[in-house]
Amino acid sequence: MQRWRSLDEMPAEWGRCVLTIGVFDGVHRGHAQLISRAVKSAAVRGVPSVLMTFDPHPVEVVRPGSHPAQLSTMHRRAELAEELGIDVFLVMPFTRDFMKLTPEQYVEELLVNRLHVSEVVVGDNFTFGKQAAGTVDTMRELGARFGFDVDGVQLLGEHAVTFSSTYIRSCLAAGDVSAAAEALGRPHRVEGVVVHGDGRGRGLGYPTANVAPAMHSAIPADGVYAGWFTVLDGDDHQRRPAAISIGTNPTFEDGRARTVEPHLLDFEGDLYEKRVAVDFVEQLRGMRKFESIDELVEAIGHDVEEARKVLSAQSVEE
Structure with missing residues (x-):
């Protein structure tokens, strides 16, 4: 698996790819579902699968001093993504300029012009762009315009509980490491x-x-x-x-x-x-x-x- 700390590390001859986007803190079972969908689609299309995450955490840039408790280090996330079959682990620097991109700029400048996406796989609650104005529906509209597919995946859960990083943090805060392990898929x-x-x-x-x-x-x-x-x-x-x-x-x-x-x-x-x-x-x-x-x-x-x-x-x- 290749690990890029920015788009500057992309090969000059880079072609198309299937991309999944998110913070992926913990790489829990819900994240694993997204990643597996991206890996399988990339294999069918014969292109690389790319996971794009962010550093620092977006919340820390939007509201300095409010960094959420971290379920996994960036190195650990890369290890887990590699185990799930991802070809490229891309860490995008999340800066104040980056967060000012409109949803259309985000898609055209980053996903289309730089990454050349064939498909984007995201959770159905995914938001992007300035003030989180872009939704999965927005991504689909832009995908239709720029020529890529969008797979909005329903979030995974069990027993009326949706697996999320927020839920896992709440389990840990209560000392319920068994419930956290169930959502993570490991301790x-x-x-x-x-x-x-x-x-x-x-x-x-x-x-x-x-x-x-x-x-x-x-x-x-x-x-x-x-x-x-x-x-x-x-x-x-x-x-x-x-x-x-x-x-x-x-x-x-x-x-x-x-x-x-x-x-x-x-x-x-x-x-x-x-x-x-x-x-x-x-x-x-x-x-x-x-x-x-x-x-x-x-x-x-x-x-x-x-x-x-x-x-x-x-x-x-x-």
Whole structure:
């Protein structure tokens, strides 16, 4: 798969393509449906499939300081798009000039003159152009004028719930990582770098990796979770079981900063400065303040055993 950081990276001999457009944060099951439609159509037409996303998030440009919690890093989105068969992952810089393009300019200058689209695949709630004035119907009208097809896909959902990035963020904010995983099609992932903490976990007999998450990461609600820990750097990408604590360590008076701290089961090793991924499978309990250190240690021991049971059962199912 080719990855372009702008249209300047397009080959000079570029021909036609099938394009799907969106932020694609999380690349959830609804996004996967759009991407699969684009990939299949491109194969039938014998042209490349292109996914176009944006950086920074459009909301951050329209309303600075309001960047939504991010379900996936741009690198992760590209990985997931590649797994779904996309040929080109295009990241368009979303600038103030870009957001001023009228719907007609957006289509003619970008989709027709630059990308030479044969077909555009979007969700049926898709909007584009200045003040989001363009809709799927607008795209169809312009497609008829400029000679490309438009596939407006009904949003995927189950049990009266439409899968969307907003819905998944609400699940995570409530600590319901199981519901988030159902909508994503896989456990929610937080990526980051292991940094030095206060070493308190080691002193309690349960050392943790203090993960500094990537900027704007969507962090689940405070609590303890069963999940998987993977080192992304180097060659060792083994998925390891973990009990993950999120919160401010309320048992200790100096607990102020909110942290993501996985305790890896049956593992010893130096993880500092490693780029890692933490995948959340199930919430075990909410965060609470304990009356004594002994009570806390007992609770952690129980958390570790519960995490082991949950993850062993998942491994058997897989």
